[in-house]
Structures are given as C-alpha cells and as structure tokens.
Amino acid sequence: MRNTLEVMVEGIWRQGEGNLAVRLTAPDGAALPGWSPGAHIDVHLPGGLVRQYSLTGNPASRRGYLICVARDPDSRGGSRYIHESLRPGQRLTISTPRNLFPLEKADRVVLMAAGIGITPLYAMARRLEDAGVPFTLHYYVRHPEQAAFRYQLGHPFRFGDCTIYHSSAGESPRHALPEALTRPATGTRLYLCGPDGFMDHVRQSALTRGWSPENIHSEAFQPPAPSAPASSDNAFTVTLASTGQRWPVAADQTIARVLLDNGIDVPLSCEMGICGACLTPVTEGTVDHRDSVQSAAEKSGPRQQVALCCSRSLTENLTISLAP
DSSP, rough: SSSEEEEEEEEEEEOOOOOEEEEETTTTTTOOOOOOOTTTEEEEGGGGGGEEEEBSSSOOSSSSSSEEOOOOOSSSSSSHHHHHHHTTOOOEEOOOOOESSSSOOOOOOOOOEGGGHHHHHHHHHHHHHHHHHOEEEEEEEEGGGGGGTTTHHOOOOSEEEEEEEGGTTTTOOTTOOOOOGOOTTTTTEEEEEEEEHHHHHHHHHHHHHHHHGGEEEEOOOOOOSSSSOOOGOOOEEEEETTTOEEEEEEEOOOOHHHHTTTTTOOSSSSSSSSSOOOOEEEESOOEEESSSSSSSOOOOOOOOOOETTOOOSSSSOOOOOOOO
C-alpha cells in the first residue's frame, strides 16, 4: 500500500441535516502532509472499502484533516459505515492528499456547489479569501437545515460573498442561476461540484452564456455512463515502456487487473475512473478514455494519460510509462 498514513478519528459531529463532519489527526499529534483546496483522500474502511472524500475547512491547517460525508440512501457501504459505525478514537488508514481539482490562477472566481459538493468549494473559498482573490460562492440545498458549514458561511468575507439557495423555496438551479454566471470574462474561472445533473445544467448554462470551456472546472462524484457495452470491447495488448513486457488485455479485463495478475504494482483506489489514483502516462497508442477525472482537453491533448482501472485502447497496443 503506497503513500498511506495512519490517522485517528478525533471528532465526529453533525454538519447540516444528513451530513457528518469527521476530523482526522495523526495518533501522535504530529503535523499531517499539506494539502490544497480541491484535494481528496482515500479512506480505507473495514471490509475492504476504499472511499474518496474531499478535504474541506482551512487548507492552511496541518493539525488535522476535515472531511464531511453525506448519508447516501444508495450507499455501497462507505457513507453508511461512517454514519452508523465510525467512532472517535478509531484508527483508519488514509492516502496522502491528491489534487485533481486545483484552483487555477484567476482574477475572479465563481464557485457553485450543490449538496455535499460544498466540501471542496468551501476550502477554495477559504483559500481565495486568504489570497485576496474576489469570489462568489453559490450553494444549493433542498432546505436551510441541510446546509453544511452554514454558520461559517454566514459570516462576511472580505473578498467574497456567499448565497445559499433553497429549492424548497423555488430556488433550484433551474430557476435561480446567479447573475455571476452571465458575466464570463477571460480572467474569471467557474468551479462546480455536486450531482451530475446539477453540474451538467450549470455547465451548459455557462457555455450558452459565453463561458470558455477551459475556464469551467468540475469534479465528478460518480463514474460516467459506459459509452458501449462491455461485450463490444476489443482485446489489445499493454506494454510497459520501461521493460518491454507486454500482456494481452481481453475484452472482459481491465488493464489494471492484467498488470496486477502479472505482479505489477498498480496504485488503485476507486476502480471507477473518478479518483485519478491510477492515471499513467501513455507513450504509444490511442486511449479509449472512460474516466471522469480528466477534462476533454486533457483527453485530447498531446500528453496522454490512461486510467488503468477503466479505460481501454483504440489501437492494438498501448504502451504505458509505469514502473515495473
């Protein structure tokens, strides 16, 4: 297991209806590795569950990590365990922070969150406030009691402001998009986090108002719908650039599984193409991208990376730069 830490649950408390905030600290009280807004950690839970949660709160703090987890009615076990079984004092293994959703340089920033999507954007608001970068934070929840960090967000910012919208009052994203979305500018960036439907709606609304796709940033909670049934996948070979070793990848196998079966260590985590842990540079071949971590520009750019857990190859061979 690479790049992992042992931490202790220092505290758990309600953070808006249906949400639990969890503070994780080093058992000996030592400082934890630094992180930047947009970063997430893998949390290893009993039963072999590994879940990704965004870090939130003050990114300048090294004394502990704060995550906030919504209770998912369709939980595959992660949020259910945290809400029903996790206890203060319990020790957990986590990954070191990994950031695939970083803040980019901007003159002004528009942050739009729905539900528990507030977690990375709240950390971004804290960082922008400290850096003196003007921002607006727009936060959509069903009703006021569901809002996480409502107390903190209710205090005035010097360089930004926050508006919380309640769909129970007719302020859903379809009926109450902020005016900030109508003012695209070269130096303004838009960050989205929340359910796929929310992000798709806001992204399309922004594009129709003249936003550049390069200035819109988002982070997915769920893997994309498969573009084709697995039965239509073609077999190909994967080659390690470092050693020249090559193995066939059958239609019903993933690249990651083939590598693991042949003794190659693969940094797997979510195994759904949403966390980026297994992104690996490609030196030859054309990737059939099936992850939701990389942007469209990255997937079509000159420096290709493949998500070993879910993506495939459009060419007969894919050569990757992964250490043996």
